[in-house]
Amino acid sequence: MLYGHLDSLREYAQTRLGRVLLETGGTPQARSERESFTQMYTEDIAKYDAAEHGLCFGRIDVRDTGTNGSGPGDVDAGNSDGLDDTEVRYIGRLGILDEGNDFEPLLLDWRAPLARPFYLATPAAPEGVIRRRHIRSRGRAVTALNDEYLDLEVAQSHGTTTPTGGVAGESALLAALNAARTGQMHDIVATIQSEQDSIIRSEHRSVLVVQGGPGTGKTAVALHRAAYLLYTYRKQLAKAGVLIVGPNSTFLDYIGQVLPSLGETGVLLSTIGDLYPGVRAELEDELVTGEIKGSLDMVDVLKKAVRDRQEVPAQPVPLMFDSYRITLDRKIVTRARGRARSSRRPHNLARPIFVSAVIEALADQLAALIGTDPVGGGNLLSRDDIADIRSEMRADPDIIAAIDALWPQLTPQQVLTDLLASRDRLAMAAPALTTQQIDLLHRPRSRGRFSAADAPLLDELAELLGVDDAADRERAARRWRRQIADAQGALDILTGSAPQDLEDDLDPELLMAYDLIDATQLAERQDLRRHETTAERAAGDRTWTYGHVIVDEAQELSEMAWRMLMRRIPNRWMTVVGDTAQTGDPAGSSSWQRILEPYVANRWRKAELTVNYRTPAEIMRVAHTVLAAIDPEQVPPRSVRESGFAPWARHVDAGELAETVQQTLAAHDGPGLIAVIVPHRLAGEWAHLEGASVRVATVRDVKGLEFDEVLLVEPGDILAESPRGLNDLYVALTRATQRLGVLHSSALPEVLDGLHAPAEC
Numbered sequence: 001m002l003y004g005h006l007d008s009l010r011e012y013a014q015t016r017l018g019r020v021l022l023e024t025g026g027t028p029q030a031r032s033e034r035e036s037f038t039q040m041y042t043e044d045i046a047k048y049d050a051a052e053h054g055l056c057f058g059r060i061d062v063r064d065t066g067t068n069g070s071g072p073g074d075v076d077a078g079n080s081d082g083l084d085d086t087e088v089r090y091i092g093r094l095g096i097l098d099e100g101n102d103f104e105p106l107l108l109d110w111r112a113p114l115a116r117p118f119y120l121a122t123p124a125a126p127e128g129v130i131r132r133r134h135i136r137s138r139g140r141a142v143t144a145l146n147d148e149y150l151d152l153e154v155a156q157s158h159g160t161t162t163p164t165g166g167v168a169g170e171s172a173l174l175a176a177l178n179a180a181r182t183g184q185m186h187d188i189v190a191t192i193q194s195e196q197d198s199i200i201r202s203e204h205r206s207v208l209v210v211q212g213g214p215g216t217g218k219t220a221v222a223l224h225r226a227a228y229l230l231y232t233y234r235k236q237l238a239k240a241g242v243l244i245v246g247p248n249s250t251f252l253d254y255i256g257q258v259l260p261s262l263g264e265t266g267v268l269l270s271t272i273g274d275l276y277p278g279v280r281a282e283l284e285d286e287l288v289t290g291e292i293k294g295s296l297d298m299v300d301v302l303k304k305a306v307r308d309r310q311e312v313p314a315q316p317v318p319l320m321f322d323s324y325r326i327t328l329d330r331k332i333v334t335r336a337r338g339r340a341r342s343s344r345r346p347h348n349l350a351r352p353i354f355v356s357a358v359i360e361a362l363a364d365q366l367a368a369l370i371g372t373d374p375v376g377g378g379n380l381l382s383r384d385d386i387a388d389i390r391s392e393m394r395a396d397p398d399i400i401a402a403i404d405a406l407w408p409q410l411t412p413q414q415v416l417t418d419l420l421a422s423r424d425r426l427a428m429a430a431p432a433l434t435t436q437q438i439d440l441l442h443r444p445r446s447r448g449r450f451s452a453a454d455a456p457l458l459d460e461l462a463e464l465l466g467v468d469d470a471a472d473r474e475r476a477a478r479r480w481r482r483q484i485a486d487a488q489g490a491l492d493i494l495t496g497s498a499p500q501d502l503e504d505d506l507d508p509e510l511l512m513a514y515d516l517i518d519a520t521q522l523a524e525r526q527d528l529r530r531h532e533t534t535a536e537r538a539a540g541d542r543t544w545t546y547g548h549v550i551v552d553e554a555q556e557l558s559e560m561a562w563r564m565l566m567r568r569i570p571n572r573w574m575t576v577v578g579d580t581a582q583t584g585d586p587a588g589s590s591s592w593q594r595i596l597e598p599y600v601a602n603r604w605r606k607a608e609l610t611v612n613y614r615t616p617a618e619i620m621r622v623a624h625t626v627l628a629a630i631d632p633e634q635v636p637p638r639s640v641r642e643s644g645f646a647p648w649a650r651h652v653d654a655g656e657l658a659e660t661v662q663q664t665l666a667a668h669d670g671p672g673l674i675a676v677i678v679p680h681r682l683a684g685e686w687a688h689l690e691g692a693s694v695r696v697a698t699v700r701d702v703k704g705l706e707f708d709e710v711l712l713v714e715p716g717d718i719l720a721e722s723p724r725g726l727n728d729l730y731v732a733l734t735r736a737t738q739r740l741g742v743l744h745s746s747a748l749p750e751v752l753d754g755l756h757a758p759a760e761c
């Protein structure tokens with residue numbers, strides 16, 4: 001029945017879309033309405049298509065309070081199974097109303113408040129729910145039903161017990177967790193657990209930190225929170241947009257389908273490295289280089305680097321103007337620079353002050369030269385003469401070139417490239433750095449290519465330099481005035497063309513177009529039409545401020561990256577998701593307090609996730625030892641299941657390592673993905689082992705991802721490779737949903753002593 005409704009909704013949207021697309025011509029207003037309808041119907045169809053799989057996945061029978069309408073399930077009313085007088089609610093991917101029956105809800109959107117008890121109810125706090133049913137389906141056929149009775153009496157009358165394991169919908173959950181991985185993350189709407197639900201729907205309006213061990217669903221929760229917020233605060237967020245920041249593009253590909261599968265497409269996903277418009281992170285920095293670039297000390301270094309571009313010439317600069325010799329000396333430049341600097345404007349915006357001051361001084365110099373009264377009176381040149389000289393000087397290419405050399409108009413890319421390409425510039429801007437650190441930062445001119453750690457530096461420089469966009473702004477203002485005038489013209493025509501015979505006895509209730517919209521609103525609509533989606537517009541605009549920002553794997557962000565991010569969210573409404581025990585980047589953080597306090601003082605909240613849905617208990621026992629070595633205070637998450645496979649470690653000779661990996665891969669049967677996690681030195685060398693179901697990757701590349709099976713190679717090297725080697729090891733160990741094997745030619749790190757040889761050896 002629900003699928004029948006879904007088909008009708010889709011058909012309606014398709015027919016309307018077809019009609020709108022066929023229409024042509026008309027007034028500007030008609031065109032703009034057509035654009036909005038096209039967008040609306042296209043989005044509707046995408047939403048209906050996304051809801052096709054698992055349209056309805058839950059049902060709750062709630063003790064009838066008599067206030068809410070009941071759905072189609074009220075056929076149950078009157079049964080003698082303890083479920084009399086219940087209100088039945090079906091929960092699904094979108095809301096469907098019964099148009100033929102007073103718009104009664106047939107299916108509740110999972111995000112609607114009435115759907116909430118489906119996720120929250122427990123036997124201890126049943127929220128009025130007597131029975132919770134998980135409905136699993138394939139295509140349009142129901143394949144399984146699982147009922148939980150939350151009311152003891154009703155449960156007994158059905159000969160079952162109430163759930164006690166602490167997880168809701170256990171069999172549906174376990175089915176989801178045991179399914180083979182495909183390389184794409186899936187949504188979890190059908191099985192969201194109550195500790196996750198309260199984070200997804202949290203009303204906290206400042207920074208919400210979601211801390212949780214590996215596999216606790218932090219990423220899943222963050223994505224569902226985005227969908228929930230877009231549903232609940234659609235008006236506010238659709239315009240400003242939501243930004244999700246992830247650690248790398250592989251991770252963003254992995255999670256990329258989750259929001260569209262929930263019917264949400266207007267979200268911008270980006271890494272920090274790609275957040276600066278027009279720049280892609282293409283270069284890779286050494287870990288230590290990234291650490292230096294990520295430190296807050298860079299704020300001063302960049303400030304200094306910009307000041308160093310405001311030069312005073314070593315020698316006076318001789319200039320010819322109108323066949324007179326004038327001199328741009330140190331005194332003129334020093335005074336002009338002082339004036340420009342004391343304006344406290346960013347470099348490019350202070351430049352006009354510098355230029356004016358220099359021109360003024362040069363014009364005075366010339367005036368003194370040519371206007372001095374030979375008989376000793378005042379200067380013979382009038383004010384107008386001097387003004388003329390100044391404006392001629394402003395147009396003189398030699399003078400402008402001399403000024404440019406001293407206070408050039410600069411772009412962030414230029415300043416950073418020049419800085420990193422010169423040891424001298426680096427040494428001047430960063431006197432506190434050692435020669436070794438300067439060597440690490442130094443790199444040849446990169447022809448417009450940058451690394452991920454460069455993006456926050458470019459952003460900082462953009463602030464320090466400022467953009468002199470006065471001309472652009474004036475052009476935009478002119479265009480905007482023209483648009484409003486055009487829109488007003490269109491509305492006037494509409495008013496003029498209102499049928500005359502109607503005019504006298506015009507029904508005051510009848511709303512005409514010009515009652516509903518004014519010229520500014522109409523112009524706004526046309527403007528929207530001309531542009532891309534909110535997410536696309538935001539991506540191209542460095543100064544865009546978002547409605548909400550979600551940061552995943554947030555522990556990896558450097559101090560400079562936080563600064564960059566905070567500029568984009570002045571209202572500080574953020575969801576920050578991470579695990580400080582998994583910090584792999586030396587520039588990353590180990591304390592939320594330290595990172596957030598400067599931005600939000602104590603207005604941030606922490607929510608914790610405690611259950612591991614990914615890693616089976618057998619593997620977590622090994623990972624716990626590593627966690628204890630990282631931080632004995634951290635409480636490991638509790639695994640929700642066992643896989644039945646003991647993790648193993650095997651020693652092989654260095655020469656046989658590759659072959660053994662190959663053999664192990666060949667012996668793998670069954671569906672699913674395997675990751676061979678290797679130290680950096682082997683990543684390129686072993687790329688040939690990759691296949692449809694095999695990935696060869698470093699720890700950095702598998703951050704946030706998961707696989708059915710993990711083969712960890714040379715953990716000793718991984719440990720030694722980074723100052724955060726233990727954290728890396730912890731991440732690597734916790735990627736598997738089923739099996740873990742370790743192959744090593746060098747000694748096994750002590751923290752992995754608990755691993756034994758595989759059963760067949």
Ligand SMILES: Nc1ncnc2c1ncn2[C@@H]1O[C@H](COP(=O)(O)OP(=O)(O)OP(=O)(O)O)[C@@H](O)[C@H]1O
Pocket residue numbers: 173176177186187188191192193196212213214215216217218219220221579582613614703704705706734
């Ligand atoms: N309520 C749930 N129902 C079904 N699957 C779930 C649920 N919660 C989490 N999962 C699954 O558990 C796995 C781990 O989730 P996720 O990747 O979000 O964890 P994480 O905390 O971000 O992990 P890490 O810190 O290791 O990156 C995913 O496959 C996710 O779909």
